[in-house]
Amino acid sequence: MTGTDENELLDSKQIHDEFGLSPSRLSELYTDRENTGCPEPDEIKGRLRRWKRGTIGPFLIAYRAAKASQSSVRPSLLAGPRDRLLSTSEVAKGMLGHKRTVTLLGWLHDRPGYFPEPDVVEITAGGRRRRFWYLGTVADWIAQRPGPGNTQSKAHTPAAAPAEDGDPEELLDTKQAAPMLGYSSHLELNRAIARGILPELARPDDLVRSDRGLTSNRYKRRRVVALALARQQVPTSSELAQRRMQAAMQALRAASDPDAVTIEALAEAHPGHGSTAAWKKTIDEACSITQAD
Template sequence: MSQAARLVDTAQIVAEFGTSKSRVSELSNDPNSGFPRVVPTEGRKRLWRYDQVAAFFAQRAPKQRTLPAAVLEADQDELLSKREVTKLLGYAGTATIDAYFRDRPDYFPLPDHDGVDGPHWRRGTIVAWATSRPGKGRRRSATSSPLPEVSADGDPDEPLGTAEVAALLGYGSAASFSSALSQGRVPELPEPDSLEKKEGARGRPSRKWRRATIVAVARRRGVLAAADEEHEDLVGAADAARILGYKDTDSFLSALGHGYLPGLEEPDGVEHRRGSAGRPRQQRWRRSRIEELAAHRSSAP
């Protein structure tokens, strides 16, 4: 069957053209939208000619963005601060870029350099992104480099860069860590232990922290177990519920929340969401403590 003769339904339009069922319905019901007419067929399913639908969406495709000639002719290797990038893109403030890193990981390009004065991008990086990214609607995320595997047990004095620190602190990318750091959302992290700049490299020096410094911060944030807990057998709510004879985890947590287990109100550890200093995701208790309570409850008259 030729594409001209092919008929498509709402689900196929959604799958092929990246829209939604409600949007297709809205366009189809609006006589001024220019959306193709439904092809008369037997049955209740609405069908459209594929070639007409394809032409409609092709006509509505966003045009490639253009930037002022002065921007395109300037030094494309020059490093720009976040504020300068904001001005180049015409944003009202740097909060837009911060929101990209916070809410849409891997959408905005990673900094080309992350030094003591914050993240910086080459002008060419921003120009390439601004002229090639899609317009409003669904956007494809750029592929970011995976974070390295970093051990907490290495040389405590080894200097770690942004990517290694992001990995140890549980962030999804170096960019999300840099964004959090610039916004003051990593208050436990002290000033860098050193600044390093490779010979002949452009831009500002890179920030480095000792492994021991980062491991200590990771322990305080709950990303790594505290040193005195590493050899403790800690259990979560599910195991505690089973040991204490509750029918499920919810029953145990309900009893805990209503004060029926005063001996367990203070956990021995907490497991935070990775990269977050917010509320703990799971409380943890020493197994010996839970088993002792279970034995006491079973022996009570």
């Protein structure tokens, strides 16, 4: 039952019980608060964050309203024959609801293994690559996708988190890394990586290809552990911004070529310091400062 006391302090479990937002999603919104607008906690005790109902409630209402206004209803394509071939535009716009195909192409280029590779690839006379997917391939991916795309109820049993004191060079897949980072499944973790929430994991240490041709990212345990520890810290937005700026300035001044200073490299060197969007903004600002010096 929803409470009425706006000053009552709620932890992540109570927020989940009252507003239906999972602790991992709340953590994502808070980590990327510069872009999501998630409010600062009203109370912090060690690793425990608590918000007043009057603080978190209005934010979640506005957040969901904005999200609902951007959602699009997939047409009856899902009811078609599974062996029907769909173009990149039909998949991106018709089935996934994106305004442009660039999002889907970005997944294929930057996030291998997140979205299925095309079932058919044609090269035109002019050398242009045309990609096609079977409807069944896309429908199966949508059914397993976390969030609004998944209309089926599924019970997940989170895998046990590997011990943090294991071999630091051991390669972990996303199923092993997910519980260490507070995600209930590898699908949630893959989604966070694809959305730029965890730029620290944008570049895997290894890629493993299955017999079906699907790729799976692998990360060294030390990277996952470092990120997990960083996510447990609760610096303020201004502290994070200051740390990012210091890191970006040092990297730019040490680099012979400013283009060599990338979001991925900075995020990996400074885990838990912000999303892809936050790092990009910081690098742009740091470049302007160094150019003016």
